[in-house]
Amino acid sequence: xxxxxxxxxxxxxxxxxxxxxxKVPATLHTPxxxxxxxxxxxxxxxxxxxxxxxxxxxxTWLGAIAVFLxxxxxxxxxxxxxRMLAMFKxx
Amino acid sequence: xxxxxxxxSLLINFVYVISATxxxxxxxxxxxxxxxxxxxxxxxLAMLIAIVVTLLDKQIISFELILxxxxxxxxxxVYAAKKIEMTSMPELVSLFNGIGGLASLxxxxxxxxxxxxxxxxxxxxxxxxxxxxAITFSGSVVAWAKLSERxxxxxxxFKGQAIVNVLLIAAIVASATLLIQQPEVTTWHYLVIxxxxxxxxxxxxxxxxxxxxxxxxxxxSYSGLAACAAGFALENNLLIVAGSLVxxxxxILTNIMCKAMNRSLVxxxxxxxxxxxxxxx
Numbered sequence: 001x002x003x004x005x006x007x008x009x010x011x012x013x014x015x016x017x018x019x020x021x022x023k024v025p026a027t028l029h030t031p032x033x034x035x036x037x038x039x040x041x042x043x044x045x046x047x048x049x050x051x052x053x054x055x056x057x058x059x060t061w062l063g064a065i066a067v068f069l070x071x072x073x074x075x076x077x078x079x080x081x082x083r084m085l086a087m088f089k090x091x
Numbered sequence: 092x093x094x095x096x097x098x099x100s101l102l103i104n105f106v107y108v109i110s111a112t113x114x115x116x117x118x119x120x121x122x123x124x125x126x127x128x129x130x131x132x133x134x135x136l137a138m139l140i141a142i143v144v145t146l147l148d149k150q151i152i153s154f155e156l157i158l159x160x161x162x163x164x165x166x167x168x169v170y171a172a173k174k175i176e177m178t179s180m181p182e183l184v185s186l187f188n189g190i191g192g193l194a195s196l197x198x199x200x201x202x203x204x205x206x207x208x209x210x211x212x213x214x215x216x217x218x219x220x221x222x223x224x225a226i227t228f229s230g231s232v233v234a235w236a237k238l239s240e241r242x243x244x245x246x247x248x249f250k251g252q253a254i255v256n257v258l259l260i261a262a263i264v265a266s267a268t269l270l271i272q273q274p275e276v277t278t279w280h281y282l283v284i285x286x287x288x289x290x291x292x293x294x295x296x297x298x299x300x301x302x303x304x305x306x307x308x309x310x311x312s313y314s315g316l317a318a319c320a321a322g323f324a325l326e327n328n329l330l331i332v333a334g335s336l337v338x339x340x341x342x343i344l345t346n347i348m349c350k351a352m353n354r355s356l357v358x359x360x361x362x363x364x365x366x367x368x369x370x371x372x
Contacts, residue, residue: 009332014339016336017337018340020336021122021343036311037337042318043191043195043330050198052151059201064156065197067160072165076172076187078135
């Protein structure tokens, strides 16, 4: 039954995602891609439980690697997006 | 303390709802030029509170590795984002995207490797996260290499490429079946990951030149879907919401970018296989 609830959540957020990006000016394509990319680093919250929990040594290390990689994605992604958008304002 | 007053998992999931709302507002603001920067900040704030509240999870018992990983990851992220030349931005976005895909791959792998008596459903969605994460990773690395002129930028095609792709997909389906039936056999883990990585390379090789931004956008959408699949495996609502937001908005953005170039997504993805068509204007 949990799977069904999760599918509901999936379906609704897919619609929200579609609706959000209906009209976006061409100049914002790259920053939007970069900003959305940073959001996909949300994997980090899944990785945290694996890195800090007791699921065996191999899982712990994989989890730690995932935390590291996802943090690079998140921190780098948001900073790069901000740099791009800051550049737009000056124009 | 706090635990005795309210259930921690309830608190965590409540904060996840707030975080998801902020992500949605963030994306909304990000799609208008005047509010874009604020939108980005809002989405960063959503990420921060999600990470902080996740650390309250009772399943997390040791913090040393987490702390080291987060600090190291932040340092690399800040360094890369500050050092990069403005002209090399698309490459960096592609590389970050690949790193995100690799993170999803690692999460899925850890779930399969660390789980005892996992249900077929969990194994299946973990496999999906593994597959999409790996394709995102190797595809993004090829896209990055093409954009930064580390490898040839034009479409790479060879004889029988379509047949190789079909065989590759068949091999992935077969190895996935083995993985789901015998999750404890590590050989299947390596097999699925290896084949999926190859798939990502094969996917991006026949695309080149001006089509690269479209591919990066599509791979960006994939990295969201990988996070979403990982969310199903871990039964984490926020992973599903944020992942599918990125997945859906990425597909739409890809479509908009194709239209801006007067092309269809199918023609972009198969561009290497088609003869060059010149249209008279």
